[in-house]
Structures are given as C-alpha cells and as structure tokens.
Amino acid sequence: MDALAALSVALPLLVAAALVGLAPVCPRRAADAAAVATAAVVTVLCLVLLARSLDGPVVYWFGGWTPRDGIALGVAFAVDPVGAALATLAGVLATAALTFSWRIFEAVRTLHHGLMLVFLAGLVGFCLSGDLFNMFVFFELFSVAAYALTGYQTTNPGSVRGALNFAITNSVGAMLVLGGIALLYGRTGALNLAQLGQALARGPADRLVVVAFLLLMVGFFVKAAVVPFHFWLADAYALAPTAVGVLFAGVVSELGLYAVARVYWTVFSAPLARVEGLRGVLLLGAVATALVGGVMCLLQHHLARMLAYATVSHVGLTLAGFALLVPVGAAGAVLYLLADGLVKGSLFITVGIVDHHLHDVDERRLQGRGRHMPWAAALMVAGALGLAGVPPFGTFLGKALMEEAALEAGAPWLIGLFVVVAALTSAALLRATGRIFLGLGPPGPNSAAAGSGGSGSGPPGPGAGRAGDHHRRPHPTQLAPAVVLLAAAVAVGLAPGIIDAAEDAAEHFTDRPAYAAAVLEGVPEPGPAVAHPATPFGGPALWAVVSALLGLGLAFAALRPDRLPDRVRGGVTRLWDPVAAGLRGLHDGGIGDSVTWLVVGMATFGTLVAVVAR
Amino acid sequence: MRFLPYAVAAWLLLVGLYGIVTSRNLVHMITCLSVAQSSTYILLLSVGFERGGTAPIFLDVPVGTKAVDPVVGALTLTDIVVGATVSALLLALAVQAHKHHGTLDPERLKPERD
Numbered sequence: 001m002d003a004l005a006a007l008s009v010a011l012p013l014l015v016a017a018a019l020v021g022l023a024p025v026c027p028r029r030a031a032d033a034a035a036v037a038t039a040a041v042v043t044v045l046c047l048v049l050l051a052r053s054l055d056g057p058v059v060y061w062f063g064g065w066t067p068r069d070g071i072a073l074g075v076a077f078a079v080d081p082v083g084a085a086l087a088t089l090a091g092v093l094a095t096a097a098l099t100f101s102w103r104i105f106e107a108v109r110t111l112h113h114g115l116m117l118v119f120l121a122g123l124v125g126f127c128l129s130g131d132l133f134n135m136f137v138f139f140e141l142f143s144v145a146a147y148a149l150t151g152y153q154t155t156n157p158g159s160v161r162g163a164l165n166f167a168i169t170n171s172v173g174a175m176l177v178l179g180g181i182a183l184l185y186g187r188t189g190a191l192n193l194a195q196l197g198q199a200l201a202r203g204p205a206d207r208l209v210v211v212a213f214l215l216l217m218v219g220f221f222v223k224a225a226v227v228p229f230h231f232w233l234a235d236a237y238a239l240a241p242t243a244v245g246v247l248f249a250g251v252v253s254e255l256g257l258y259a260v261a262r263v264y265w266t267v268f269s270a271p272l273a274r275v276e277g278l279r280g281v282l283l284l285g286a287v288a289t290a291l292v293g294g295v296m297c298l299l300q301h302h303l304a305r306m307l308a309y310a311t312v313s314h315v316g317l318t319l320a321g322f323a324l325l326v327p328v329g330a331a332g333a334v335l336y337l338l339a340d341g342l343v344k345g346s347l348f349i350t351v352g353i354v355d356h357h358l359h360d361v362d363e364r365r366l367q368g369r370g371r372h373m374p375w376a377a378a379l380m381v382a383g384a385l386g387l388a389g390v391p392p393f394g395t396f397l398g399k400a401l402m403e404e405a406a407l408e409a410g411a412p413w414l415i416g417l418f419v420v421v422a423a424l425t426s427a428a429l430l431r432a433t434g435r436i437f438l439g440l441g442p443p444g445p446n447s448a449a450a451g452s453g454g455s456g457s458g459p460p461g462p463g464a465g466r467a468g469d470h471h472r473r474p475h476p477t478q479l480a481p482a483v484v485l486l487a488a489a490v491a492v493g494l495a496p497g498i499i500d501a502a503e504d505a506a507e508h509f510t511d512r513p514a515y516a517a518a519v520l521e522g523v524p525e526p527g528p529a530v531a532h533p534a535t536p537f538g539g540p541a542l543w544a545v546v547s548a549l550l551g552l553g554l555a556f557a558a559l560r561p562d563r564l565p566d567r568v569r570g571g572v573t574r575l576w577d578p579v580a581a582g583l584r585g586l587h588d589g590g591i592g593d594s595v596t597w598l599v600v601g602m603a604t605f606g607t608l609v610a611v612v613a614r
Numbered sequence: 615m616r617f618l619p620y621a622v623a624a625w626l627l628l629v630g631l632y633g634i635v636t637s638r639n640l641v642h643m644i645t646c647l648s649v650a651q652s653s654t655y656i657l658l659l660s661v662g663f664e665r666g667g668t669a670p671i672f673l674d675v676p677v678g679t680k681a682v683d684p685v686v687g688a689l690t691l692t693d694i695v696v697g698a699t700v701s702a703l704l705l706a707l708a709v710q711a712h713k714h715h716g717t718l719d720p721e722r723l724k725p726e727r728d
Contacts, residue, residue: 133689140696147703154710161723163707168634168647171700175627178654178693185686186661591643591720592635599631 002060005077008045008087009125012038016117023111035113036098039120043091046124050084054501057508057518059130070520072192078130078519081505082334086251086258087127089338092488093250093345094120096481097243100349112152112241119145119247126255130519132181132267133191135259139177139223143170146252149244150236162235165591169232172598173222180215183208184267193266194519197512201270210613213268217260218602224256226319227289228601230312231587231594234296237308242352245304249311250345254337257315261322261330265510277612281605282323283411290316290417294424296587298554299580303351303361303432307344310387310425314340317421320414321402328532329405331499331506336389336398339492343386343395346485347429350379353478354436363432368439375474377437379482380429386489388426388548389418391541394492397499400540415543422547427554434559441559503532619660626653640708640718644701651697655690662686 015038019031052058058079061067065074098116122142129135147170151163185191187208188199200209218229225233237248264272272278293313300306318340321333353376355361358369370376389395399418406414434440492498508514517523561569630650637643662683668675670684712718 133692137692137696140700144696144699144703147700147707151707151710154707155714157711157715157723160707160711160715161720164640164704164711164720164723167700167704167707168643171647172631172634172650174696175651175654179623179627179657182654182657182661182686182689185689191685592637595631595634599635 002058004045004049005058005060005079005128006062008042008049009121009128011045012042012117012121012124016114016121019117020111020114023114031113032098032102035117036095036102038117039091039095039098042120042124043088043095046084046088046091049079049128050081050088053079053081053084054505057515059519059522066522067520072190072195072520075134076130076192076519077128078194078515079128080508080515081501082258082509083127083262085334085338085505086255087124089254089341090120090123090127090247090251092485093247093341094123096345096349096485097246099477100246100352100481101241101243102477112149115145115149115152116243116247118142119149119244123247123251123255127258130194131192132184132196132263135263136174136177136181139259140174142252143167143174143223146236146244146248150240152241152244153239156239158235159239161590162239165232165594166236168591169229169594169598170222172595173219173229175219176215176222176602177219180212180219183212183215187212192519193263194516196267197270198516198520200267201512203271205271205275205613209268209271210609213272214602214606214609216263218598218605220256220259220263221285221601221605222256222598224253224260224315224319225289225312226256226285226315227292227312228597228604230289230293231589231597233312234305234308234587237311238302238304242304242348242355245307245352246345246348249307249348250341253311253315254318254341257318257322257333257337260319261333261509264322264325265330266512266515269510269512272613275613278609279323279325279409281608281612282325283320283414284608285605286316286320286323287417288316289313289319290421292316292583294421295579296583297425297428298431298558299584300428301363301432303354303363304348306428306432307347307351310347310428311344313421313425314344314387317399317402317418320417321398321405324402324405324409324411324414326405326409327506327510328401328408328503330510331502332398332401332403332405334398334506334509335401335492335498335502336395339386339394339398339489342485342489342492343383343393346379346386346482346489347383349478349482349485350376350383353379353474353482356478357474363435366436367441367443368436370437371439373437375479377433379486380433380437382486384426384429384433384551385548386486387429388422388544388551390544390548392490392493394489394498396540396544397493397502399544400535400537401499401502403540403543404535415539419543419547419550422544423550423554426548426551427558430551430555431558434555442561499535500532619656619663623653623657623660626650626656638719638721640711640720641705643720644704644708647704648697648701651693651700654693658686658690658693 060077061074119142122138125138147163147167150166151160153159184196188196190196190199222229237245290313293309293316297306297309297313318333318336321329351361358366360366386393386395389399403415627650630646633646634643664680664682667680667682670681711723
C-alpha cells in the first residue's frame with residue numbers, strides 16, 4: 001500500500017511520456033482528457049496519502065532497501081500530513097489549470113500537457129521525498145519544466161526574457177543547494193533527512209554546519225522569492241501562460257518555504273536550537289518580503305504582475321509564521337499556504353478569463369470594459385477578500401494561528417504586519433476590480449485605446465485577435481475551476497477539526513527525534529500527547545475585518561483621489577511617491593541584477609547568521 | 615594541498631557568477647552558468663576523494679581496500695545530467711530569442727512593462 005507514494009509521482013511521468021510520444025497520432029481532445037484525468041487521479045492519490053499519514057508518516061523505501069540497524073541505505077519517500085497536503089494542493093491546482101486550458105489553449109499542442117504533468121510529478125515528488133538529494137532532483141525536475149513552460153510563447157520577447165531570468169537565477173539557487181548537500185554529506189555520510197538530523201544532533205553548530213545551512217536556505221529562498229532573492233519572479237509569473245501561472249502562484253513559491261521549514265526542522269533544528277538570534281534574522285527577511293511585495297503589488301496595473309507581487313508579499317507572511325520556530329506558527333503557516341494557494345490559483349484563472357474575453361490584462365486600458373462581466377467581478381472581489389484573510393476563507397484560520405504564535409513568541413507587532421500587508425494586496429485587487437468592472441477612477445492615459453493587444457498572459461488562440469470583446473458568458477470549463485478553487489479555500493476554513501489536525505501535524509513536523517524514529521526505526525509516532533489550547537478567534541476576526549476595510553479604503557483612495565482632503569493627498573503623495581519610484585527602479589533590472597541581488601542577499605544573510613551563531 | 619579542490623570550487627563559482635552578472639550575450643551567459651555549475655562537480659568529487667583509493671568496484675579485491683566514495687560519483691553524474699538539461703533548454707531559448715527578436719543581448723529583450 002505504501003507504493004501509493006511512488007505511484008503518485010510515477011503515474012504523471014508515464015502519462016507525460018506517453019502523451020509526448022503519441023502526440024502525432026493522438027486526437028487533441030483525448031490528450032486533454034488524459035492530462036486532466038491524470039492530474040485528478042494524482043490529487044486523489046495524494047488525498048489518500050494525506051488521510052493515511054494522519055496516523056503517522058507513510059514511509060516507502062525504493063527497491064525495498066529498508067534501513068539496517070537505524071542506518072538508511074536506500075532512498076525513501078517519507079509522507080507526513082504537511083507534505084501530503086502540499087502535494088494535494090499541487091494536484092488540485094494542476095487539475096484546475098488543465099481544465100481551464102481546455103478551451104483557451106486552442107493553439108497548444110500536447111507538448112504543453114506533457115510538460116505540465118512532468119511539472120506536477122516534480123512538485124509531488126518534492127513534497128513526499130524523505131531524502132535531501134532526491135529533494136534536489138525533484139526541485140530541478142519541476143524547475144526545468146517550469147522554465148520551459150514560461151518560455152512557451154517564444155514570440156513574446158518578455159516571455160523569453162522572463163524564462164531566461166527565471167532559469168538562470170533559479171539554477172544558481174539550485175547550485176547553492178547542491179553545495180550545501182555536498183558539505184553535509186562530507187560531514188555525515190548521509191543524505192536521508194532523518195539520518196542527517198541524527199548525525200548533526202551529536203555535534204555543535206560549527207562553521208561547516210552553518211555554511212551548509214546558509215547555502216541550503218539561500219537556495220530555497222530563491223525559489224520561494226524571499227526579498228532580495230525575488231527579482232526574477234514577476235516576469236516569469238506574469239508572462240507565463242495562465243494555466244502555468246496558476247501553479248506558479250499557487251504552489252511553487254510555497255514549496256520553497258516548505259523546503260526551508262522541512263530542512264530546518266529535520267536536519268538543523270538540533271545544532272541550531274541554541275542559536276537565539278536565528279528567529280530574528282528569519283523574521284527580518286519575512287518582514288522585508290511582505291512589505292516590498294505588498295507595496296509593489298499596489299504599484300502594478302498589469303493584473304498578472306499584481307498577482308505575482310501578491311505572491312511575494314504572502315510568501316513573506318508565511319515565512320513569518322515559520323520563522324517564529326514554534327509548532328503553532330508552523331501550523332498556521334501551513335494552513336495559510338494551502339488556502340492562499342487556492343485563492344491565488346482562482347484569481348489567476350479569473351485573470352485568464354478576463355484576458356480571454358477582453359484581450360488585455362492592464363487595468364488602465366481595461367477601464368470600464370468589464371461592465372458586462374459581473375461574474376468575473378464577483379470572483380475578483382471574493383479573491384481579494386480571500387487574500388485579506390476574512391472568515392470563512394482558510395487564510396483566516398492560518399492567520400489566526402500565526403497571530404496566536406506571534407503572541408506566544410513575544411512578537412505581537414507581527415499582527416500589525418499581517419493587517420497592513422493583507423490590506424495592501426487586497427486593495428490592489430479591489431482597485432482593479434472597481435476600475436475594470438465599474439469603470440471607476442480617473443481615466444488613465446491609455447484607457448481610450450481599447451483592445452490594444454494582449455499582454456501575454458495567455459497564448460494567442462484563434463479568437464485572440466483584436467476583433468473586440470466577447471459579450472458572452474465564459475465557458476463552464478473556465479468558470480468552474482475558479483469557483484471550485486475558491487470553494488476549496490472556504491472549505492479549508494470551515495472543515496471541522498482542521499485546526500487540531502493542523503496543530504498535530506505541525507507538532508510532528510517540528511519534532512525531529514520522532515521523525516527520525518519513524519523513518520529509520522519504523523516506530524509509528526505517538527498520537528497527540530497534548531491537548532492544544534483553543535485558538536482565540538475574536539481578535540483575529542477583528543483584525544481581518546480591519547484589514548479588509550483598510551484595503552477597501554486604500555482602493556477607494558486610489559480610485560477617487562479627488563475625494564480626499566487636499567492636505568491628506570499632498571502628504572500621501574510626498575511620502576508615497578519616492579518609495580514607489582525607488583522600488584520601481586529597483587525592480588526594473590535584468591538578469592544580471594537579479595543574480596547580483598542574489599549574491600548581495602546571500603552575503604547579508606550569511607553575515608547575520610554568522611553574527612548570531614557566534 | 616587538501617584545500618586546493620575547495621578553493622578551485624569556490625573560484626569557479628565566483629568567476630561564473632561574475633560572468634553571469636556582467637554578460638551582454640546570452641550564449642556567453644549560459645556558458646558562465648555552466649562554469650559556475652562545474653564548481654559543484656568539483657566540490658562533490660573532492661568531498662568523496664580518498665588519497666590512494668581505487669575506483670569503487672569491489673570485485674576481486676580484498677575486503678577493506680581503500681576506494682573513493684561511489685555515492686558522490688553518482689551525485690555528480692546526476693548533477694551533470696541536470697546541468698546539461700538546463701544548458702540545452704537555455705540555449706534553445708537563446709536560439710528562439712535570436713530567431714524571433716534578432717538579438718542575443720538580454721538587455722534588449724525588454725518585456726512589455728506597464
């Protein structure tokens with residue numbers, strides 16, 4: 001039965017190979033159906049794994065090479081609820097993205113489906129792997145599929161450049177990960193996460209351990225797009241085809257954070273437990289990421305780019321949850337990742353629908369052109385509320401748990417960060433909604449130039465000319481995935497017992513000795529030993545409402561600046577404009593700039609870690 | 615001499631990164647990425663190196679014969695495959711960039727900004 005874990009990776013790889021091999025003879029509808037069905041089956045397999053892993057990790061040793069006397073010889077998949085839940089998220093998003101592309105992708109061939117399934121296999125394998133080197137291999141597998149998908153539309157110069165920047169920056173990140181793995185292997189002779197953790201627990205955090213930690217973390221920070229390792233992200237996410245953007249914004253950055261948390265707790269938690277300042281260093285990165293992403297999100301007018309920066313800012317919030325280094329924070333971060341990924345997936349599909357119908361994704365050029373699309377407006381508003389984290393969305397539960405952890409860890413100011421950042425991202429979306437679907441706001445410089453070409457968020461289908469807007473309802477295969485993903489985000493928030501389940505899962509996720517015993521000795525983990533204190537909801541609910549109202553207020557201020565008193569407007573302009581201009585300038589660079597920032601970020605992070613680890 | 619391979623690995627990484635940062639030609643940039651990538655091969659191999667060790671083939675040799683670590687060899691091979699894949703994909707993108715947009719200068723491939 002444990003072979004299910006291997007099957008959930010092998011199946012999409014086999015189907016992908018078959019699709020590409022049979023491409024010349026396979027009818028397009030059959031290929032579409034096979035791809036969607038495979039993604040759906042993978043989702044179900046991951047759900048089964050999730051259900052089974054609630055009673056203790058599911059460990060599968062490839063080729064039957066089980067550990068001898070507590071020494072790992074083979075390569076393992078070690079499935080715990082956190083990994084299985086993220087794998088399920090990847091499956092759900094892939095199913096939705098492939099369903100969405102059913103109608104949109106008139107022009108694509110089966111190669112796209114093959115790449116999507118390889119991408120999915122890499123994501124799932126990464127979540128389930130219990131071996132550090134295999135994590136690296138799956139990391140590269142899904143990354144390479146992602147580079148190819150980003151550059152799929154080679155006729156768009158932005159798309160090619162986005163793919164190149166994405167690929168080069170992320171390859172440098174992957175090299176650093178591999179360097180870290182090499183150092184750890186040289187020290188311990190192990191690659192299995194549990195074995196590595198046990199070996200390192202015997203010694204102190206000496207220089208080699210700290211350097212290996214640094215290399216691994218920076219490599220995963222690049223994938224997670226933590227500031228200042230995020231400069232590649234916007235071009236890649238915004239210019240990839242919509243179906244790919246769904247997976248990017250929904251799960252790829254999240255997996256970078258998952259890797260940070262997984263590797264920290266299984267490998268480094270024992271030697272670094274005495275390093276008091278580590279929490280502060282990680283929180284610094286989280287705050288910078290959340291604020292830079294939030295402000296940049298508000299500065300965008302290109303809808304997909306807006307979602308890309310919303311991803312950056314929410315990565316910051318999630319990193320804050322993990323960075324508190326307490327189980328409750330990890331529980332909140334994981335719930336937030338799941339719900340936020342679903343909401344952003346839904347928003348990306350909505351943007352794809354807008355692009356398909358109006359042939360543009362720039363809110364200034366689209367002003368008022370969405371008046372006949374109330375369903376899209378409803379989806380955008382619901383998504384904005386999901387990003388703001390109001391009940392009943394699952395993002396609310398995640399934030400409530402992270403706020404509880406922040407109070408417990410003596411960092412109550414984090415609540416303010418959550419409120420402000422969620423308000424910034426939801427304000428950007430509400431502003432765009434008001435402008436596109438209600439025609440509000442001062443007329444932009446381009447608003448008269450109707451239909452001035454798609455900006456590349458979807459591949460050009462046969463209907464994607466400039467013939468004018470489609471005044472018809474979207475096809476169910478477009479609308480249904482967006483609605484289902486939003487409903488799933490609400491379901492995460494309403495599922496009975498999900499808080500207890502998340503806290504139990506996080507207890508095990510952060511318990512290194514129990515993980516090692518379960519993987520190496522086959523000892524099933526004990527059930528929940530402690531009852532979790534009830535999470536207070538009153539405060540978080542109040543903050544969520546404040547956040548949503550603040551977002552609404554910001555959106556209103558952006559759309560009707562004439563309604564603000566002159567003094568307020570002048571003050572805001574004086575404060576905001578330099579910040580906006582500075583950040584815009586920073587984010588205007590090319591491939592060289594993002595790699596330079598990677599090096600600068602690594603040096604900074606390294607210096608800070610070296611200082612606190614002394 | 616024990617530190618020489620590590621110094622070479624660090625040097626290759628740095629010189630490769632310098633090349634990526636300053637490059638104005640995609641083919642040159644991708645080659646620099648391969649240079650940086652090769653630092654990981656050297657790092658991996660030097661981690662598993664055993665002075666006086668033989669190839670890790672344990673047929674017809676007495677038990678306890680010194681040999682280099684076969685695991686890092688396997689890791690390096692995997693890494694080379696990954697590096698080749700990435701380079702091939704990137705070069706394909708560079709070819710497409712040249713075909714459709716007539717340039718190999720990454721700075722001239724400007725995306726549509728808002």
